[in-house]
Amino acid sequence: MVSGAIHSESQKKETLLGVDYGVGGVTTHLRSHEVGDDLHSETMILNMGPAHPATHGTVRIVVELSGEKIVDADVEIGYLHRGFEKMCETVDYNQVMPYTDRLNYVSPIINNVGWCLTVEKLLGIEVPKRAQYIRVIMSEISRICDHLTCMGASAMELGAFTVMLYMMEAREYLWDLVEEVTGARLTISYGRVGGLRYDLPDGFGERVLKALDGTKVHLDNSDRLLTRNRIFVDRMCDIGVISAEEAVNYSLTGPMLRASGVNYDVRKAFPYSSYEDFEFDVPLGTKGDNYDRFLVRFEEIKQSVRILEQAIKKIPTGPINIDDPHIVLEPKESVYNSIDGMINHFELVIFGVQPPKGDVYCPVEGGNGELGFYAVSDGTGKPYKVHVRGPSTIHMGILRKLLLGANLSDVIPSFGMINMIGGECDK
Amino acid sequence: MSTPTTPSATPQGAPEAQTSPGAVPSPYSAKSAPLLELLKVKFDNHLLDPRVELGDVVIGLDRTALYSTFETLKKDPSFLFDMLVDLTAVDWMDARAERFEVVYHLMSIKFLYRLRVKVLVPESDAVIDSVVPLWAGANFMERETWDMYGVVFRGHPDLRRLLLYEEFKGHPLRKDYPVQAKQPRIPLRSPEVRNTATDRVRAPLMPKELVQINSRKRNDGAAAPKN
Numbered sequence: 001m002v003s004g005a006i007h008s009e010s011q012k013k014e015t016l017l018g019v020d021y022g023v024g025g026v027t028t029h030l031r032s033h034e035v036g037d038d039l040h041s042e043t044m045i046l047n048m049g050p051a052h053p054a055t056h057g058t059v060r061i062v063v064e065l066s067g068e069k070i071v072d073a074d075v076e077i078g079y080l081h082r083g084f085e086k087m088c089e090t091v092d093y094n095q096v097m098p099y100t101d102r103l104n105y106v107s108p109i110i111n112n113v114g115w116c117l118t119v120e121k122l123l124g125i126e127v128p129k130r131a132q133y134i135r136v137i138m139s140e141i142s143r144i145c146d147h148l149t150c151m152g153a154s155a156m157e158l159g160a161f162t163v164m165l166y167m168m169e170a171r172e173y174l175w176d177l178v179e180e181v182t183g184a185r186l187t188i189s190y191g192r193v194g195g196l197r198y199d200l201p202d203g204f205g206e207r208v209l210k211a212l213d214g215t216k217v218h219l220d221n222s223d224r225l226l227t228r229n230r231i232f233v234d235r236m237c238d239i240g241v242i243s244a245e246e247a248v249n250y251s252l253t254g255p256m257l258r259a260s261g262v263n264y265d266v267r268k269a270f271p272y273s274s275y276e277d278f279e280f281d282v283p284l285g286t287k288g289d290n291y292d293r294f295l296v297r298f299e300e301i302k303q304s305v306r307i308l309e310q311a312i313k314k315i316p317t318g319p320i321n322i323d324d325p326h327i328v329l330e331p332k333e334s335v336y337n338s339i340d341g342m343i344n345h346f347e348l349v350i351f352g353v354q355p356p357k358g359d360v361y362c363p364v365e366g367g368n369g370e371l372g373f374y375a376v377s378d379g380t381g382k383p384y385k386v387h388v389r390g391p392s393t394i395h396m397g398i399l400r401k402l403l404l405g406a407n408l409s410d411v412i413p414s415f416g417m418i419n420m421i422g423g424e425c426d427k
Numbered sequence: 428m429s430t431p432t433t434p435s436a437t438p439q440g441a442p443e444a445q446t447s448p449g450a451v452p453s454p455y456s457a458k459s460a461p462l463l464e465l466l467k468v469k470f471d472n473h474l475l476d477p478r479v480e481l482g483d484v485v486i487g488l489d490r491t492a493l494y495s496t497f498e499t500l501k502k503d504p505s506f507l508f509d510m511l512v513d514l515t516a517v518d519w520m521d522a523r524a525e526r527f528e529v530v531y532h533l534m535s536i537k538f539l540y541r542l543r544v545k546v547l548v549p550e551s552d553a554v555i556d557s558v559v560p561l562w563a564g565a566n567f568m569e570r571e572t573w574d575m576y577g578v579v580f581r582g583h584p585d586l587r588r589l590l591l592y593e594e595f596k597g598h599p600l601r602k603d604y605p606v607q608a609k610q611p612r613i614p615l616r617s618p619e620v621r622n623t624a625t626d627r628v629r630a631p632l633m634p635k636e637l638v639q640i641n642s643r644k645r646n647d648g649a650a651a652p653k654n
Contacts, residue, residue, distance in 0.1 A: 077590065078590035078592070081590040081591060083599065085600055086599055086600060086604075090606055121482070124481065246563075248509050249509070249562055249563045250562075250563045251510055251511055251562065251565075251568075252564075264536055270539070359517075360481050361512075361541075370512065374530065376517055384517075385517050387513070389512065394567060426590055
């Protein structure tokens with residue numbers, strides 16, 4: 001392998017980043033006709049292919065290296081493209097729900113809520129207050145799961161395996177909660193246009209608080225292991241710096257944008273689903289490096305815990321579905337015992353929810369940033385077009401810029417802190 | 428309660444509140460309330476049909492006036508649309524004279540305005556100016572729109588497929604691309620082919636003094652392509 005010194009053609013002793021490496025080392029694999037003034041050296045192309053033990057997600061990064069420095073990088077996504085948008089054009093609005101689960105699969109409820117809000121905006125309806133509070137509770141639990149997964153996986157890739165196990169254990173407590181309410185841990189299909197599928201079980205509030213206590217213990221331990229850890233700080237601080245103007249220019253949102261200091265959170269800026277009833281802070285970073293992104297996610301978990309505690313205390317009673325038989329299925333007593341109930345049920349199942357013609361864009365705050373759905377309706381029961389504005393896709397646009405000039409070892413923390421979720425990135 | 432009727436083509440079941448679009452106050456519209464008037468005042472000549480739809484401010488634009496209007500929208504201190512939230516296209520097939528409608532979603536971080544811009548693009552000349560010089564985030568979004576719809580973005584530094592592989596035939600989100608289409612088998616890419624990263628025109632992001640590399644020679648001894 002060529003040593004660090006690189007000479008230019010004029011044999012002037014160049015320095016790499018101002019460091020004098022001294023006289024060049026000996027390379028034994030030269031093509032002999034190029035020895036001489038022009039010490040032949042070549043950049044090396046390394047393929048961090050779609051399957052890589054240190055990148056979680058199927059992404060191919062082809063880096064061109066000069067020693068350890070990355071000269072060029074090509075980021076190729078799309079290995080998990082499943083045709084989400086095309087499939088949505090073939091099914092009803094409620095049948096899109098299982099597809100949305102599989103977008104950002106570590107925080108599936110946020111995707112469900114986003115899609116429900118989009119269709120409800122098309123219809124011009126607002127769900128009952130209790131449904132909104134339940135959506136907030138489940139979204140925040142999902143958000144905590146997302147951040148735990150991101151931080152755990154990134155820490156493991158940097159070598160902190162214990163932290164990963166702590167985060168996974170904390171996530172298990174939360175997944176038990178999700179399973180109680182929805183029946184599944186990951187692909188939950190819990191939202192429905194006009195409300196929710198199930199109500200919360202009895203005593204759910206106490207179990208949430210108990211799970212959050214367990215999560216806090218693990219978070220404290222992880223904090224003690226990582227935030228002032230010399231190795232962690234050296235790997236993450238001042239790596240992958242994005243300034244505030246650049247972040248906005250590259251359409252970043254979520255923890256990536258807030259770590260650069262821009263105060264934009266969809267829950268505060270465009271509050272949806274009763275988020276304005278809750279008091280919480282938005283953590284901001286200062287430098288926009290990987291360490292700030294990590295800490296922003298850490299603090300966001302604590303803020304989500306705050307929201308959960310408030311929501312459980314204040315949750316109102318009432319129905320969880322809107323009272324419109326053309327949008328939500330009627331209870332079975334009415335379906336089997338009255339002609340109108342039977343007809344409404346039939347029409348809703350066969351023709352689906354039929355919003356009027358139009359198009360809407362509805363953003364929600366996902367774990368990674370602003371998750372938006374742009375839905376175009378042509379008046380029938382199937383959407384004419386659905387477009388997912390997935391934050392992960394857009395964040396991968398800045399990865400190349402972060403990697404140019406960085407070391408090869410900086411690929412892992414930078415990529416990990418972007419938190420690219422394959423399902424959301426590739427749709 | 429509805430009487431039994433035969434299913435008709437008209438949309439059924441829309442609740443009464445929907446008859447006037449934008450009647451339901453939406454959190455997304457509250458902040459954009461002054462935006463419509465500002466837009467009408469600033470651009471009264473070439474905005475096509477500025478309106479509020481379901482709480483969102485929407486304008487149409489002509490293809491030719493696209494870049495200059497966007498530049499004004501981004502830089503003017505009363506708008507400051509510094510973030511391009513989303514860029515996509517809709518395929519209207521024969522429903523409209525011009526087949527594709529490219530839809531831009533803009534947002535101003537300072538004022539928290541949201542704006543939707545729609546530009547119609549005909550099928551025979553599916554070319555539109557790229558907005559990558561204004562918003563760098565448009566890079567991946569335009570690549571995805573090219574990939575899915577086949578709309579060419581003139582001036583894009585690197586317009587190639589994003590989510591699908593290079594050898595894919597067709598543009599899948601077009602309405603005439605069948606859902607169950609089968610793609611032809613492609614030959615295995617030869618390992619001797621130089622990797623995509625180095626053969627492409629490199630976008631000049633790195634200052635020259637940061638990395639000095641020797642004159643690269645390819646495996647067969649030929650000089651590296653001059654970029």
